[in-house]
Amino acid sequence: MTCPTCGAPFDGVGSFCRQCGARLVGPLGPPPPGYGYAAPPPGYAPYVQASPRVQRNLQILSLLWVGLAVLRFAKGMVGMFFLRSWIRGGGGFGHHFPFGNGGPFLSAMMPFTLTTTVVMTALSLMVAYGLYKRRPWGRTMAIVMSILSMISVFPFGAGLSIFTLWVLAPAASAVEYDTIADTSRPGF
Template identity: 35%
Template structure:
């Protein structure tokens, strides 16, 4: 016996389908329901939410992606703040005047311009991450493309950057995700 909605096999004494919850209807044993293609299409639908509204792949991951991009921007600035406070001695001679050893001055005292250049570059990247996160949360029409570009720019940042980039590309890159994003971009923002 099979479920008339999803085609799941049902044992003879079972009162409902364990897959979809539909009450069992007696049918000829061993035959799948007549609407087998419709049952397969129903089984392939996205997961429903608690309110009964069906969410697609992009909708299920959109808010988490936006929060993760903003959190990654904060993490990037935090890491650079820690690194800059440590390397400040090399770039700006914070630790006093060292004329000891065979090298004389600090190794990077002549490269004082490098710290601000790296700081401006990382601050620009953090702004890009925040704009990506806010654009995704607001479902802006340009945010999907920006998120994909940002993911490609971030994929080489090992561990957290790579994981976030792969997650973003997995959720937003397929053409079906593009169609779904175009359908939801005009709705109310998440945040």
């Protein structure tokens, strides 16, 4: 059997294509009793379940994580620019430090800021790659980075964190992600 969307071979395991994520099962039949109708209304097409949450939102999540990586990098570079200006100018904007140009504390902040910016940008890009390529570790890394990103690049980071947790954290999402995860290639 092959996927009607992308033409990839399908071995019958799971309900989704491992390449494109398309649902590969037919219509589910009439809705269960107590769903709102005793029977579908006349002329109603067979009941088809809406596409699952993970499949529907995985690509947009990966693109939003790339956007967060770009914002993190820009925020870090702007922060380093102002920190460097502050150190060289003795406080910047007409304010001066009482003990010279900011001392060793502000000078030590430069490598810390650079390291934090590079590491968090790289981790955000890894989350985007893992989700886009449907790697088995992508869901776990996205959840961990979502928790770490709650306060970064506010409000975009907080919004993306909440959206990521809404899509990937439920147990049903874990099962769905494991079904569509690409386990054919080890590692990255």
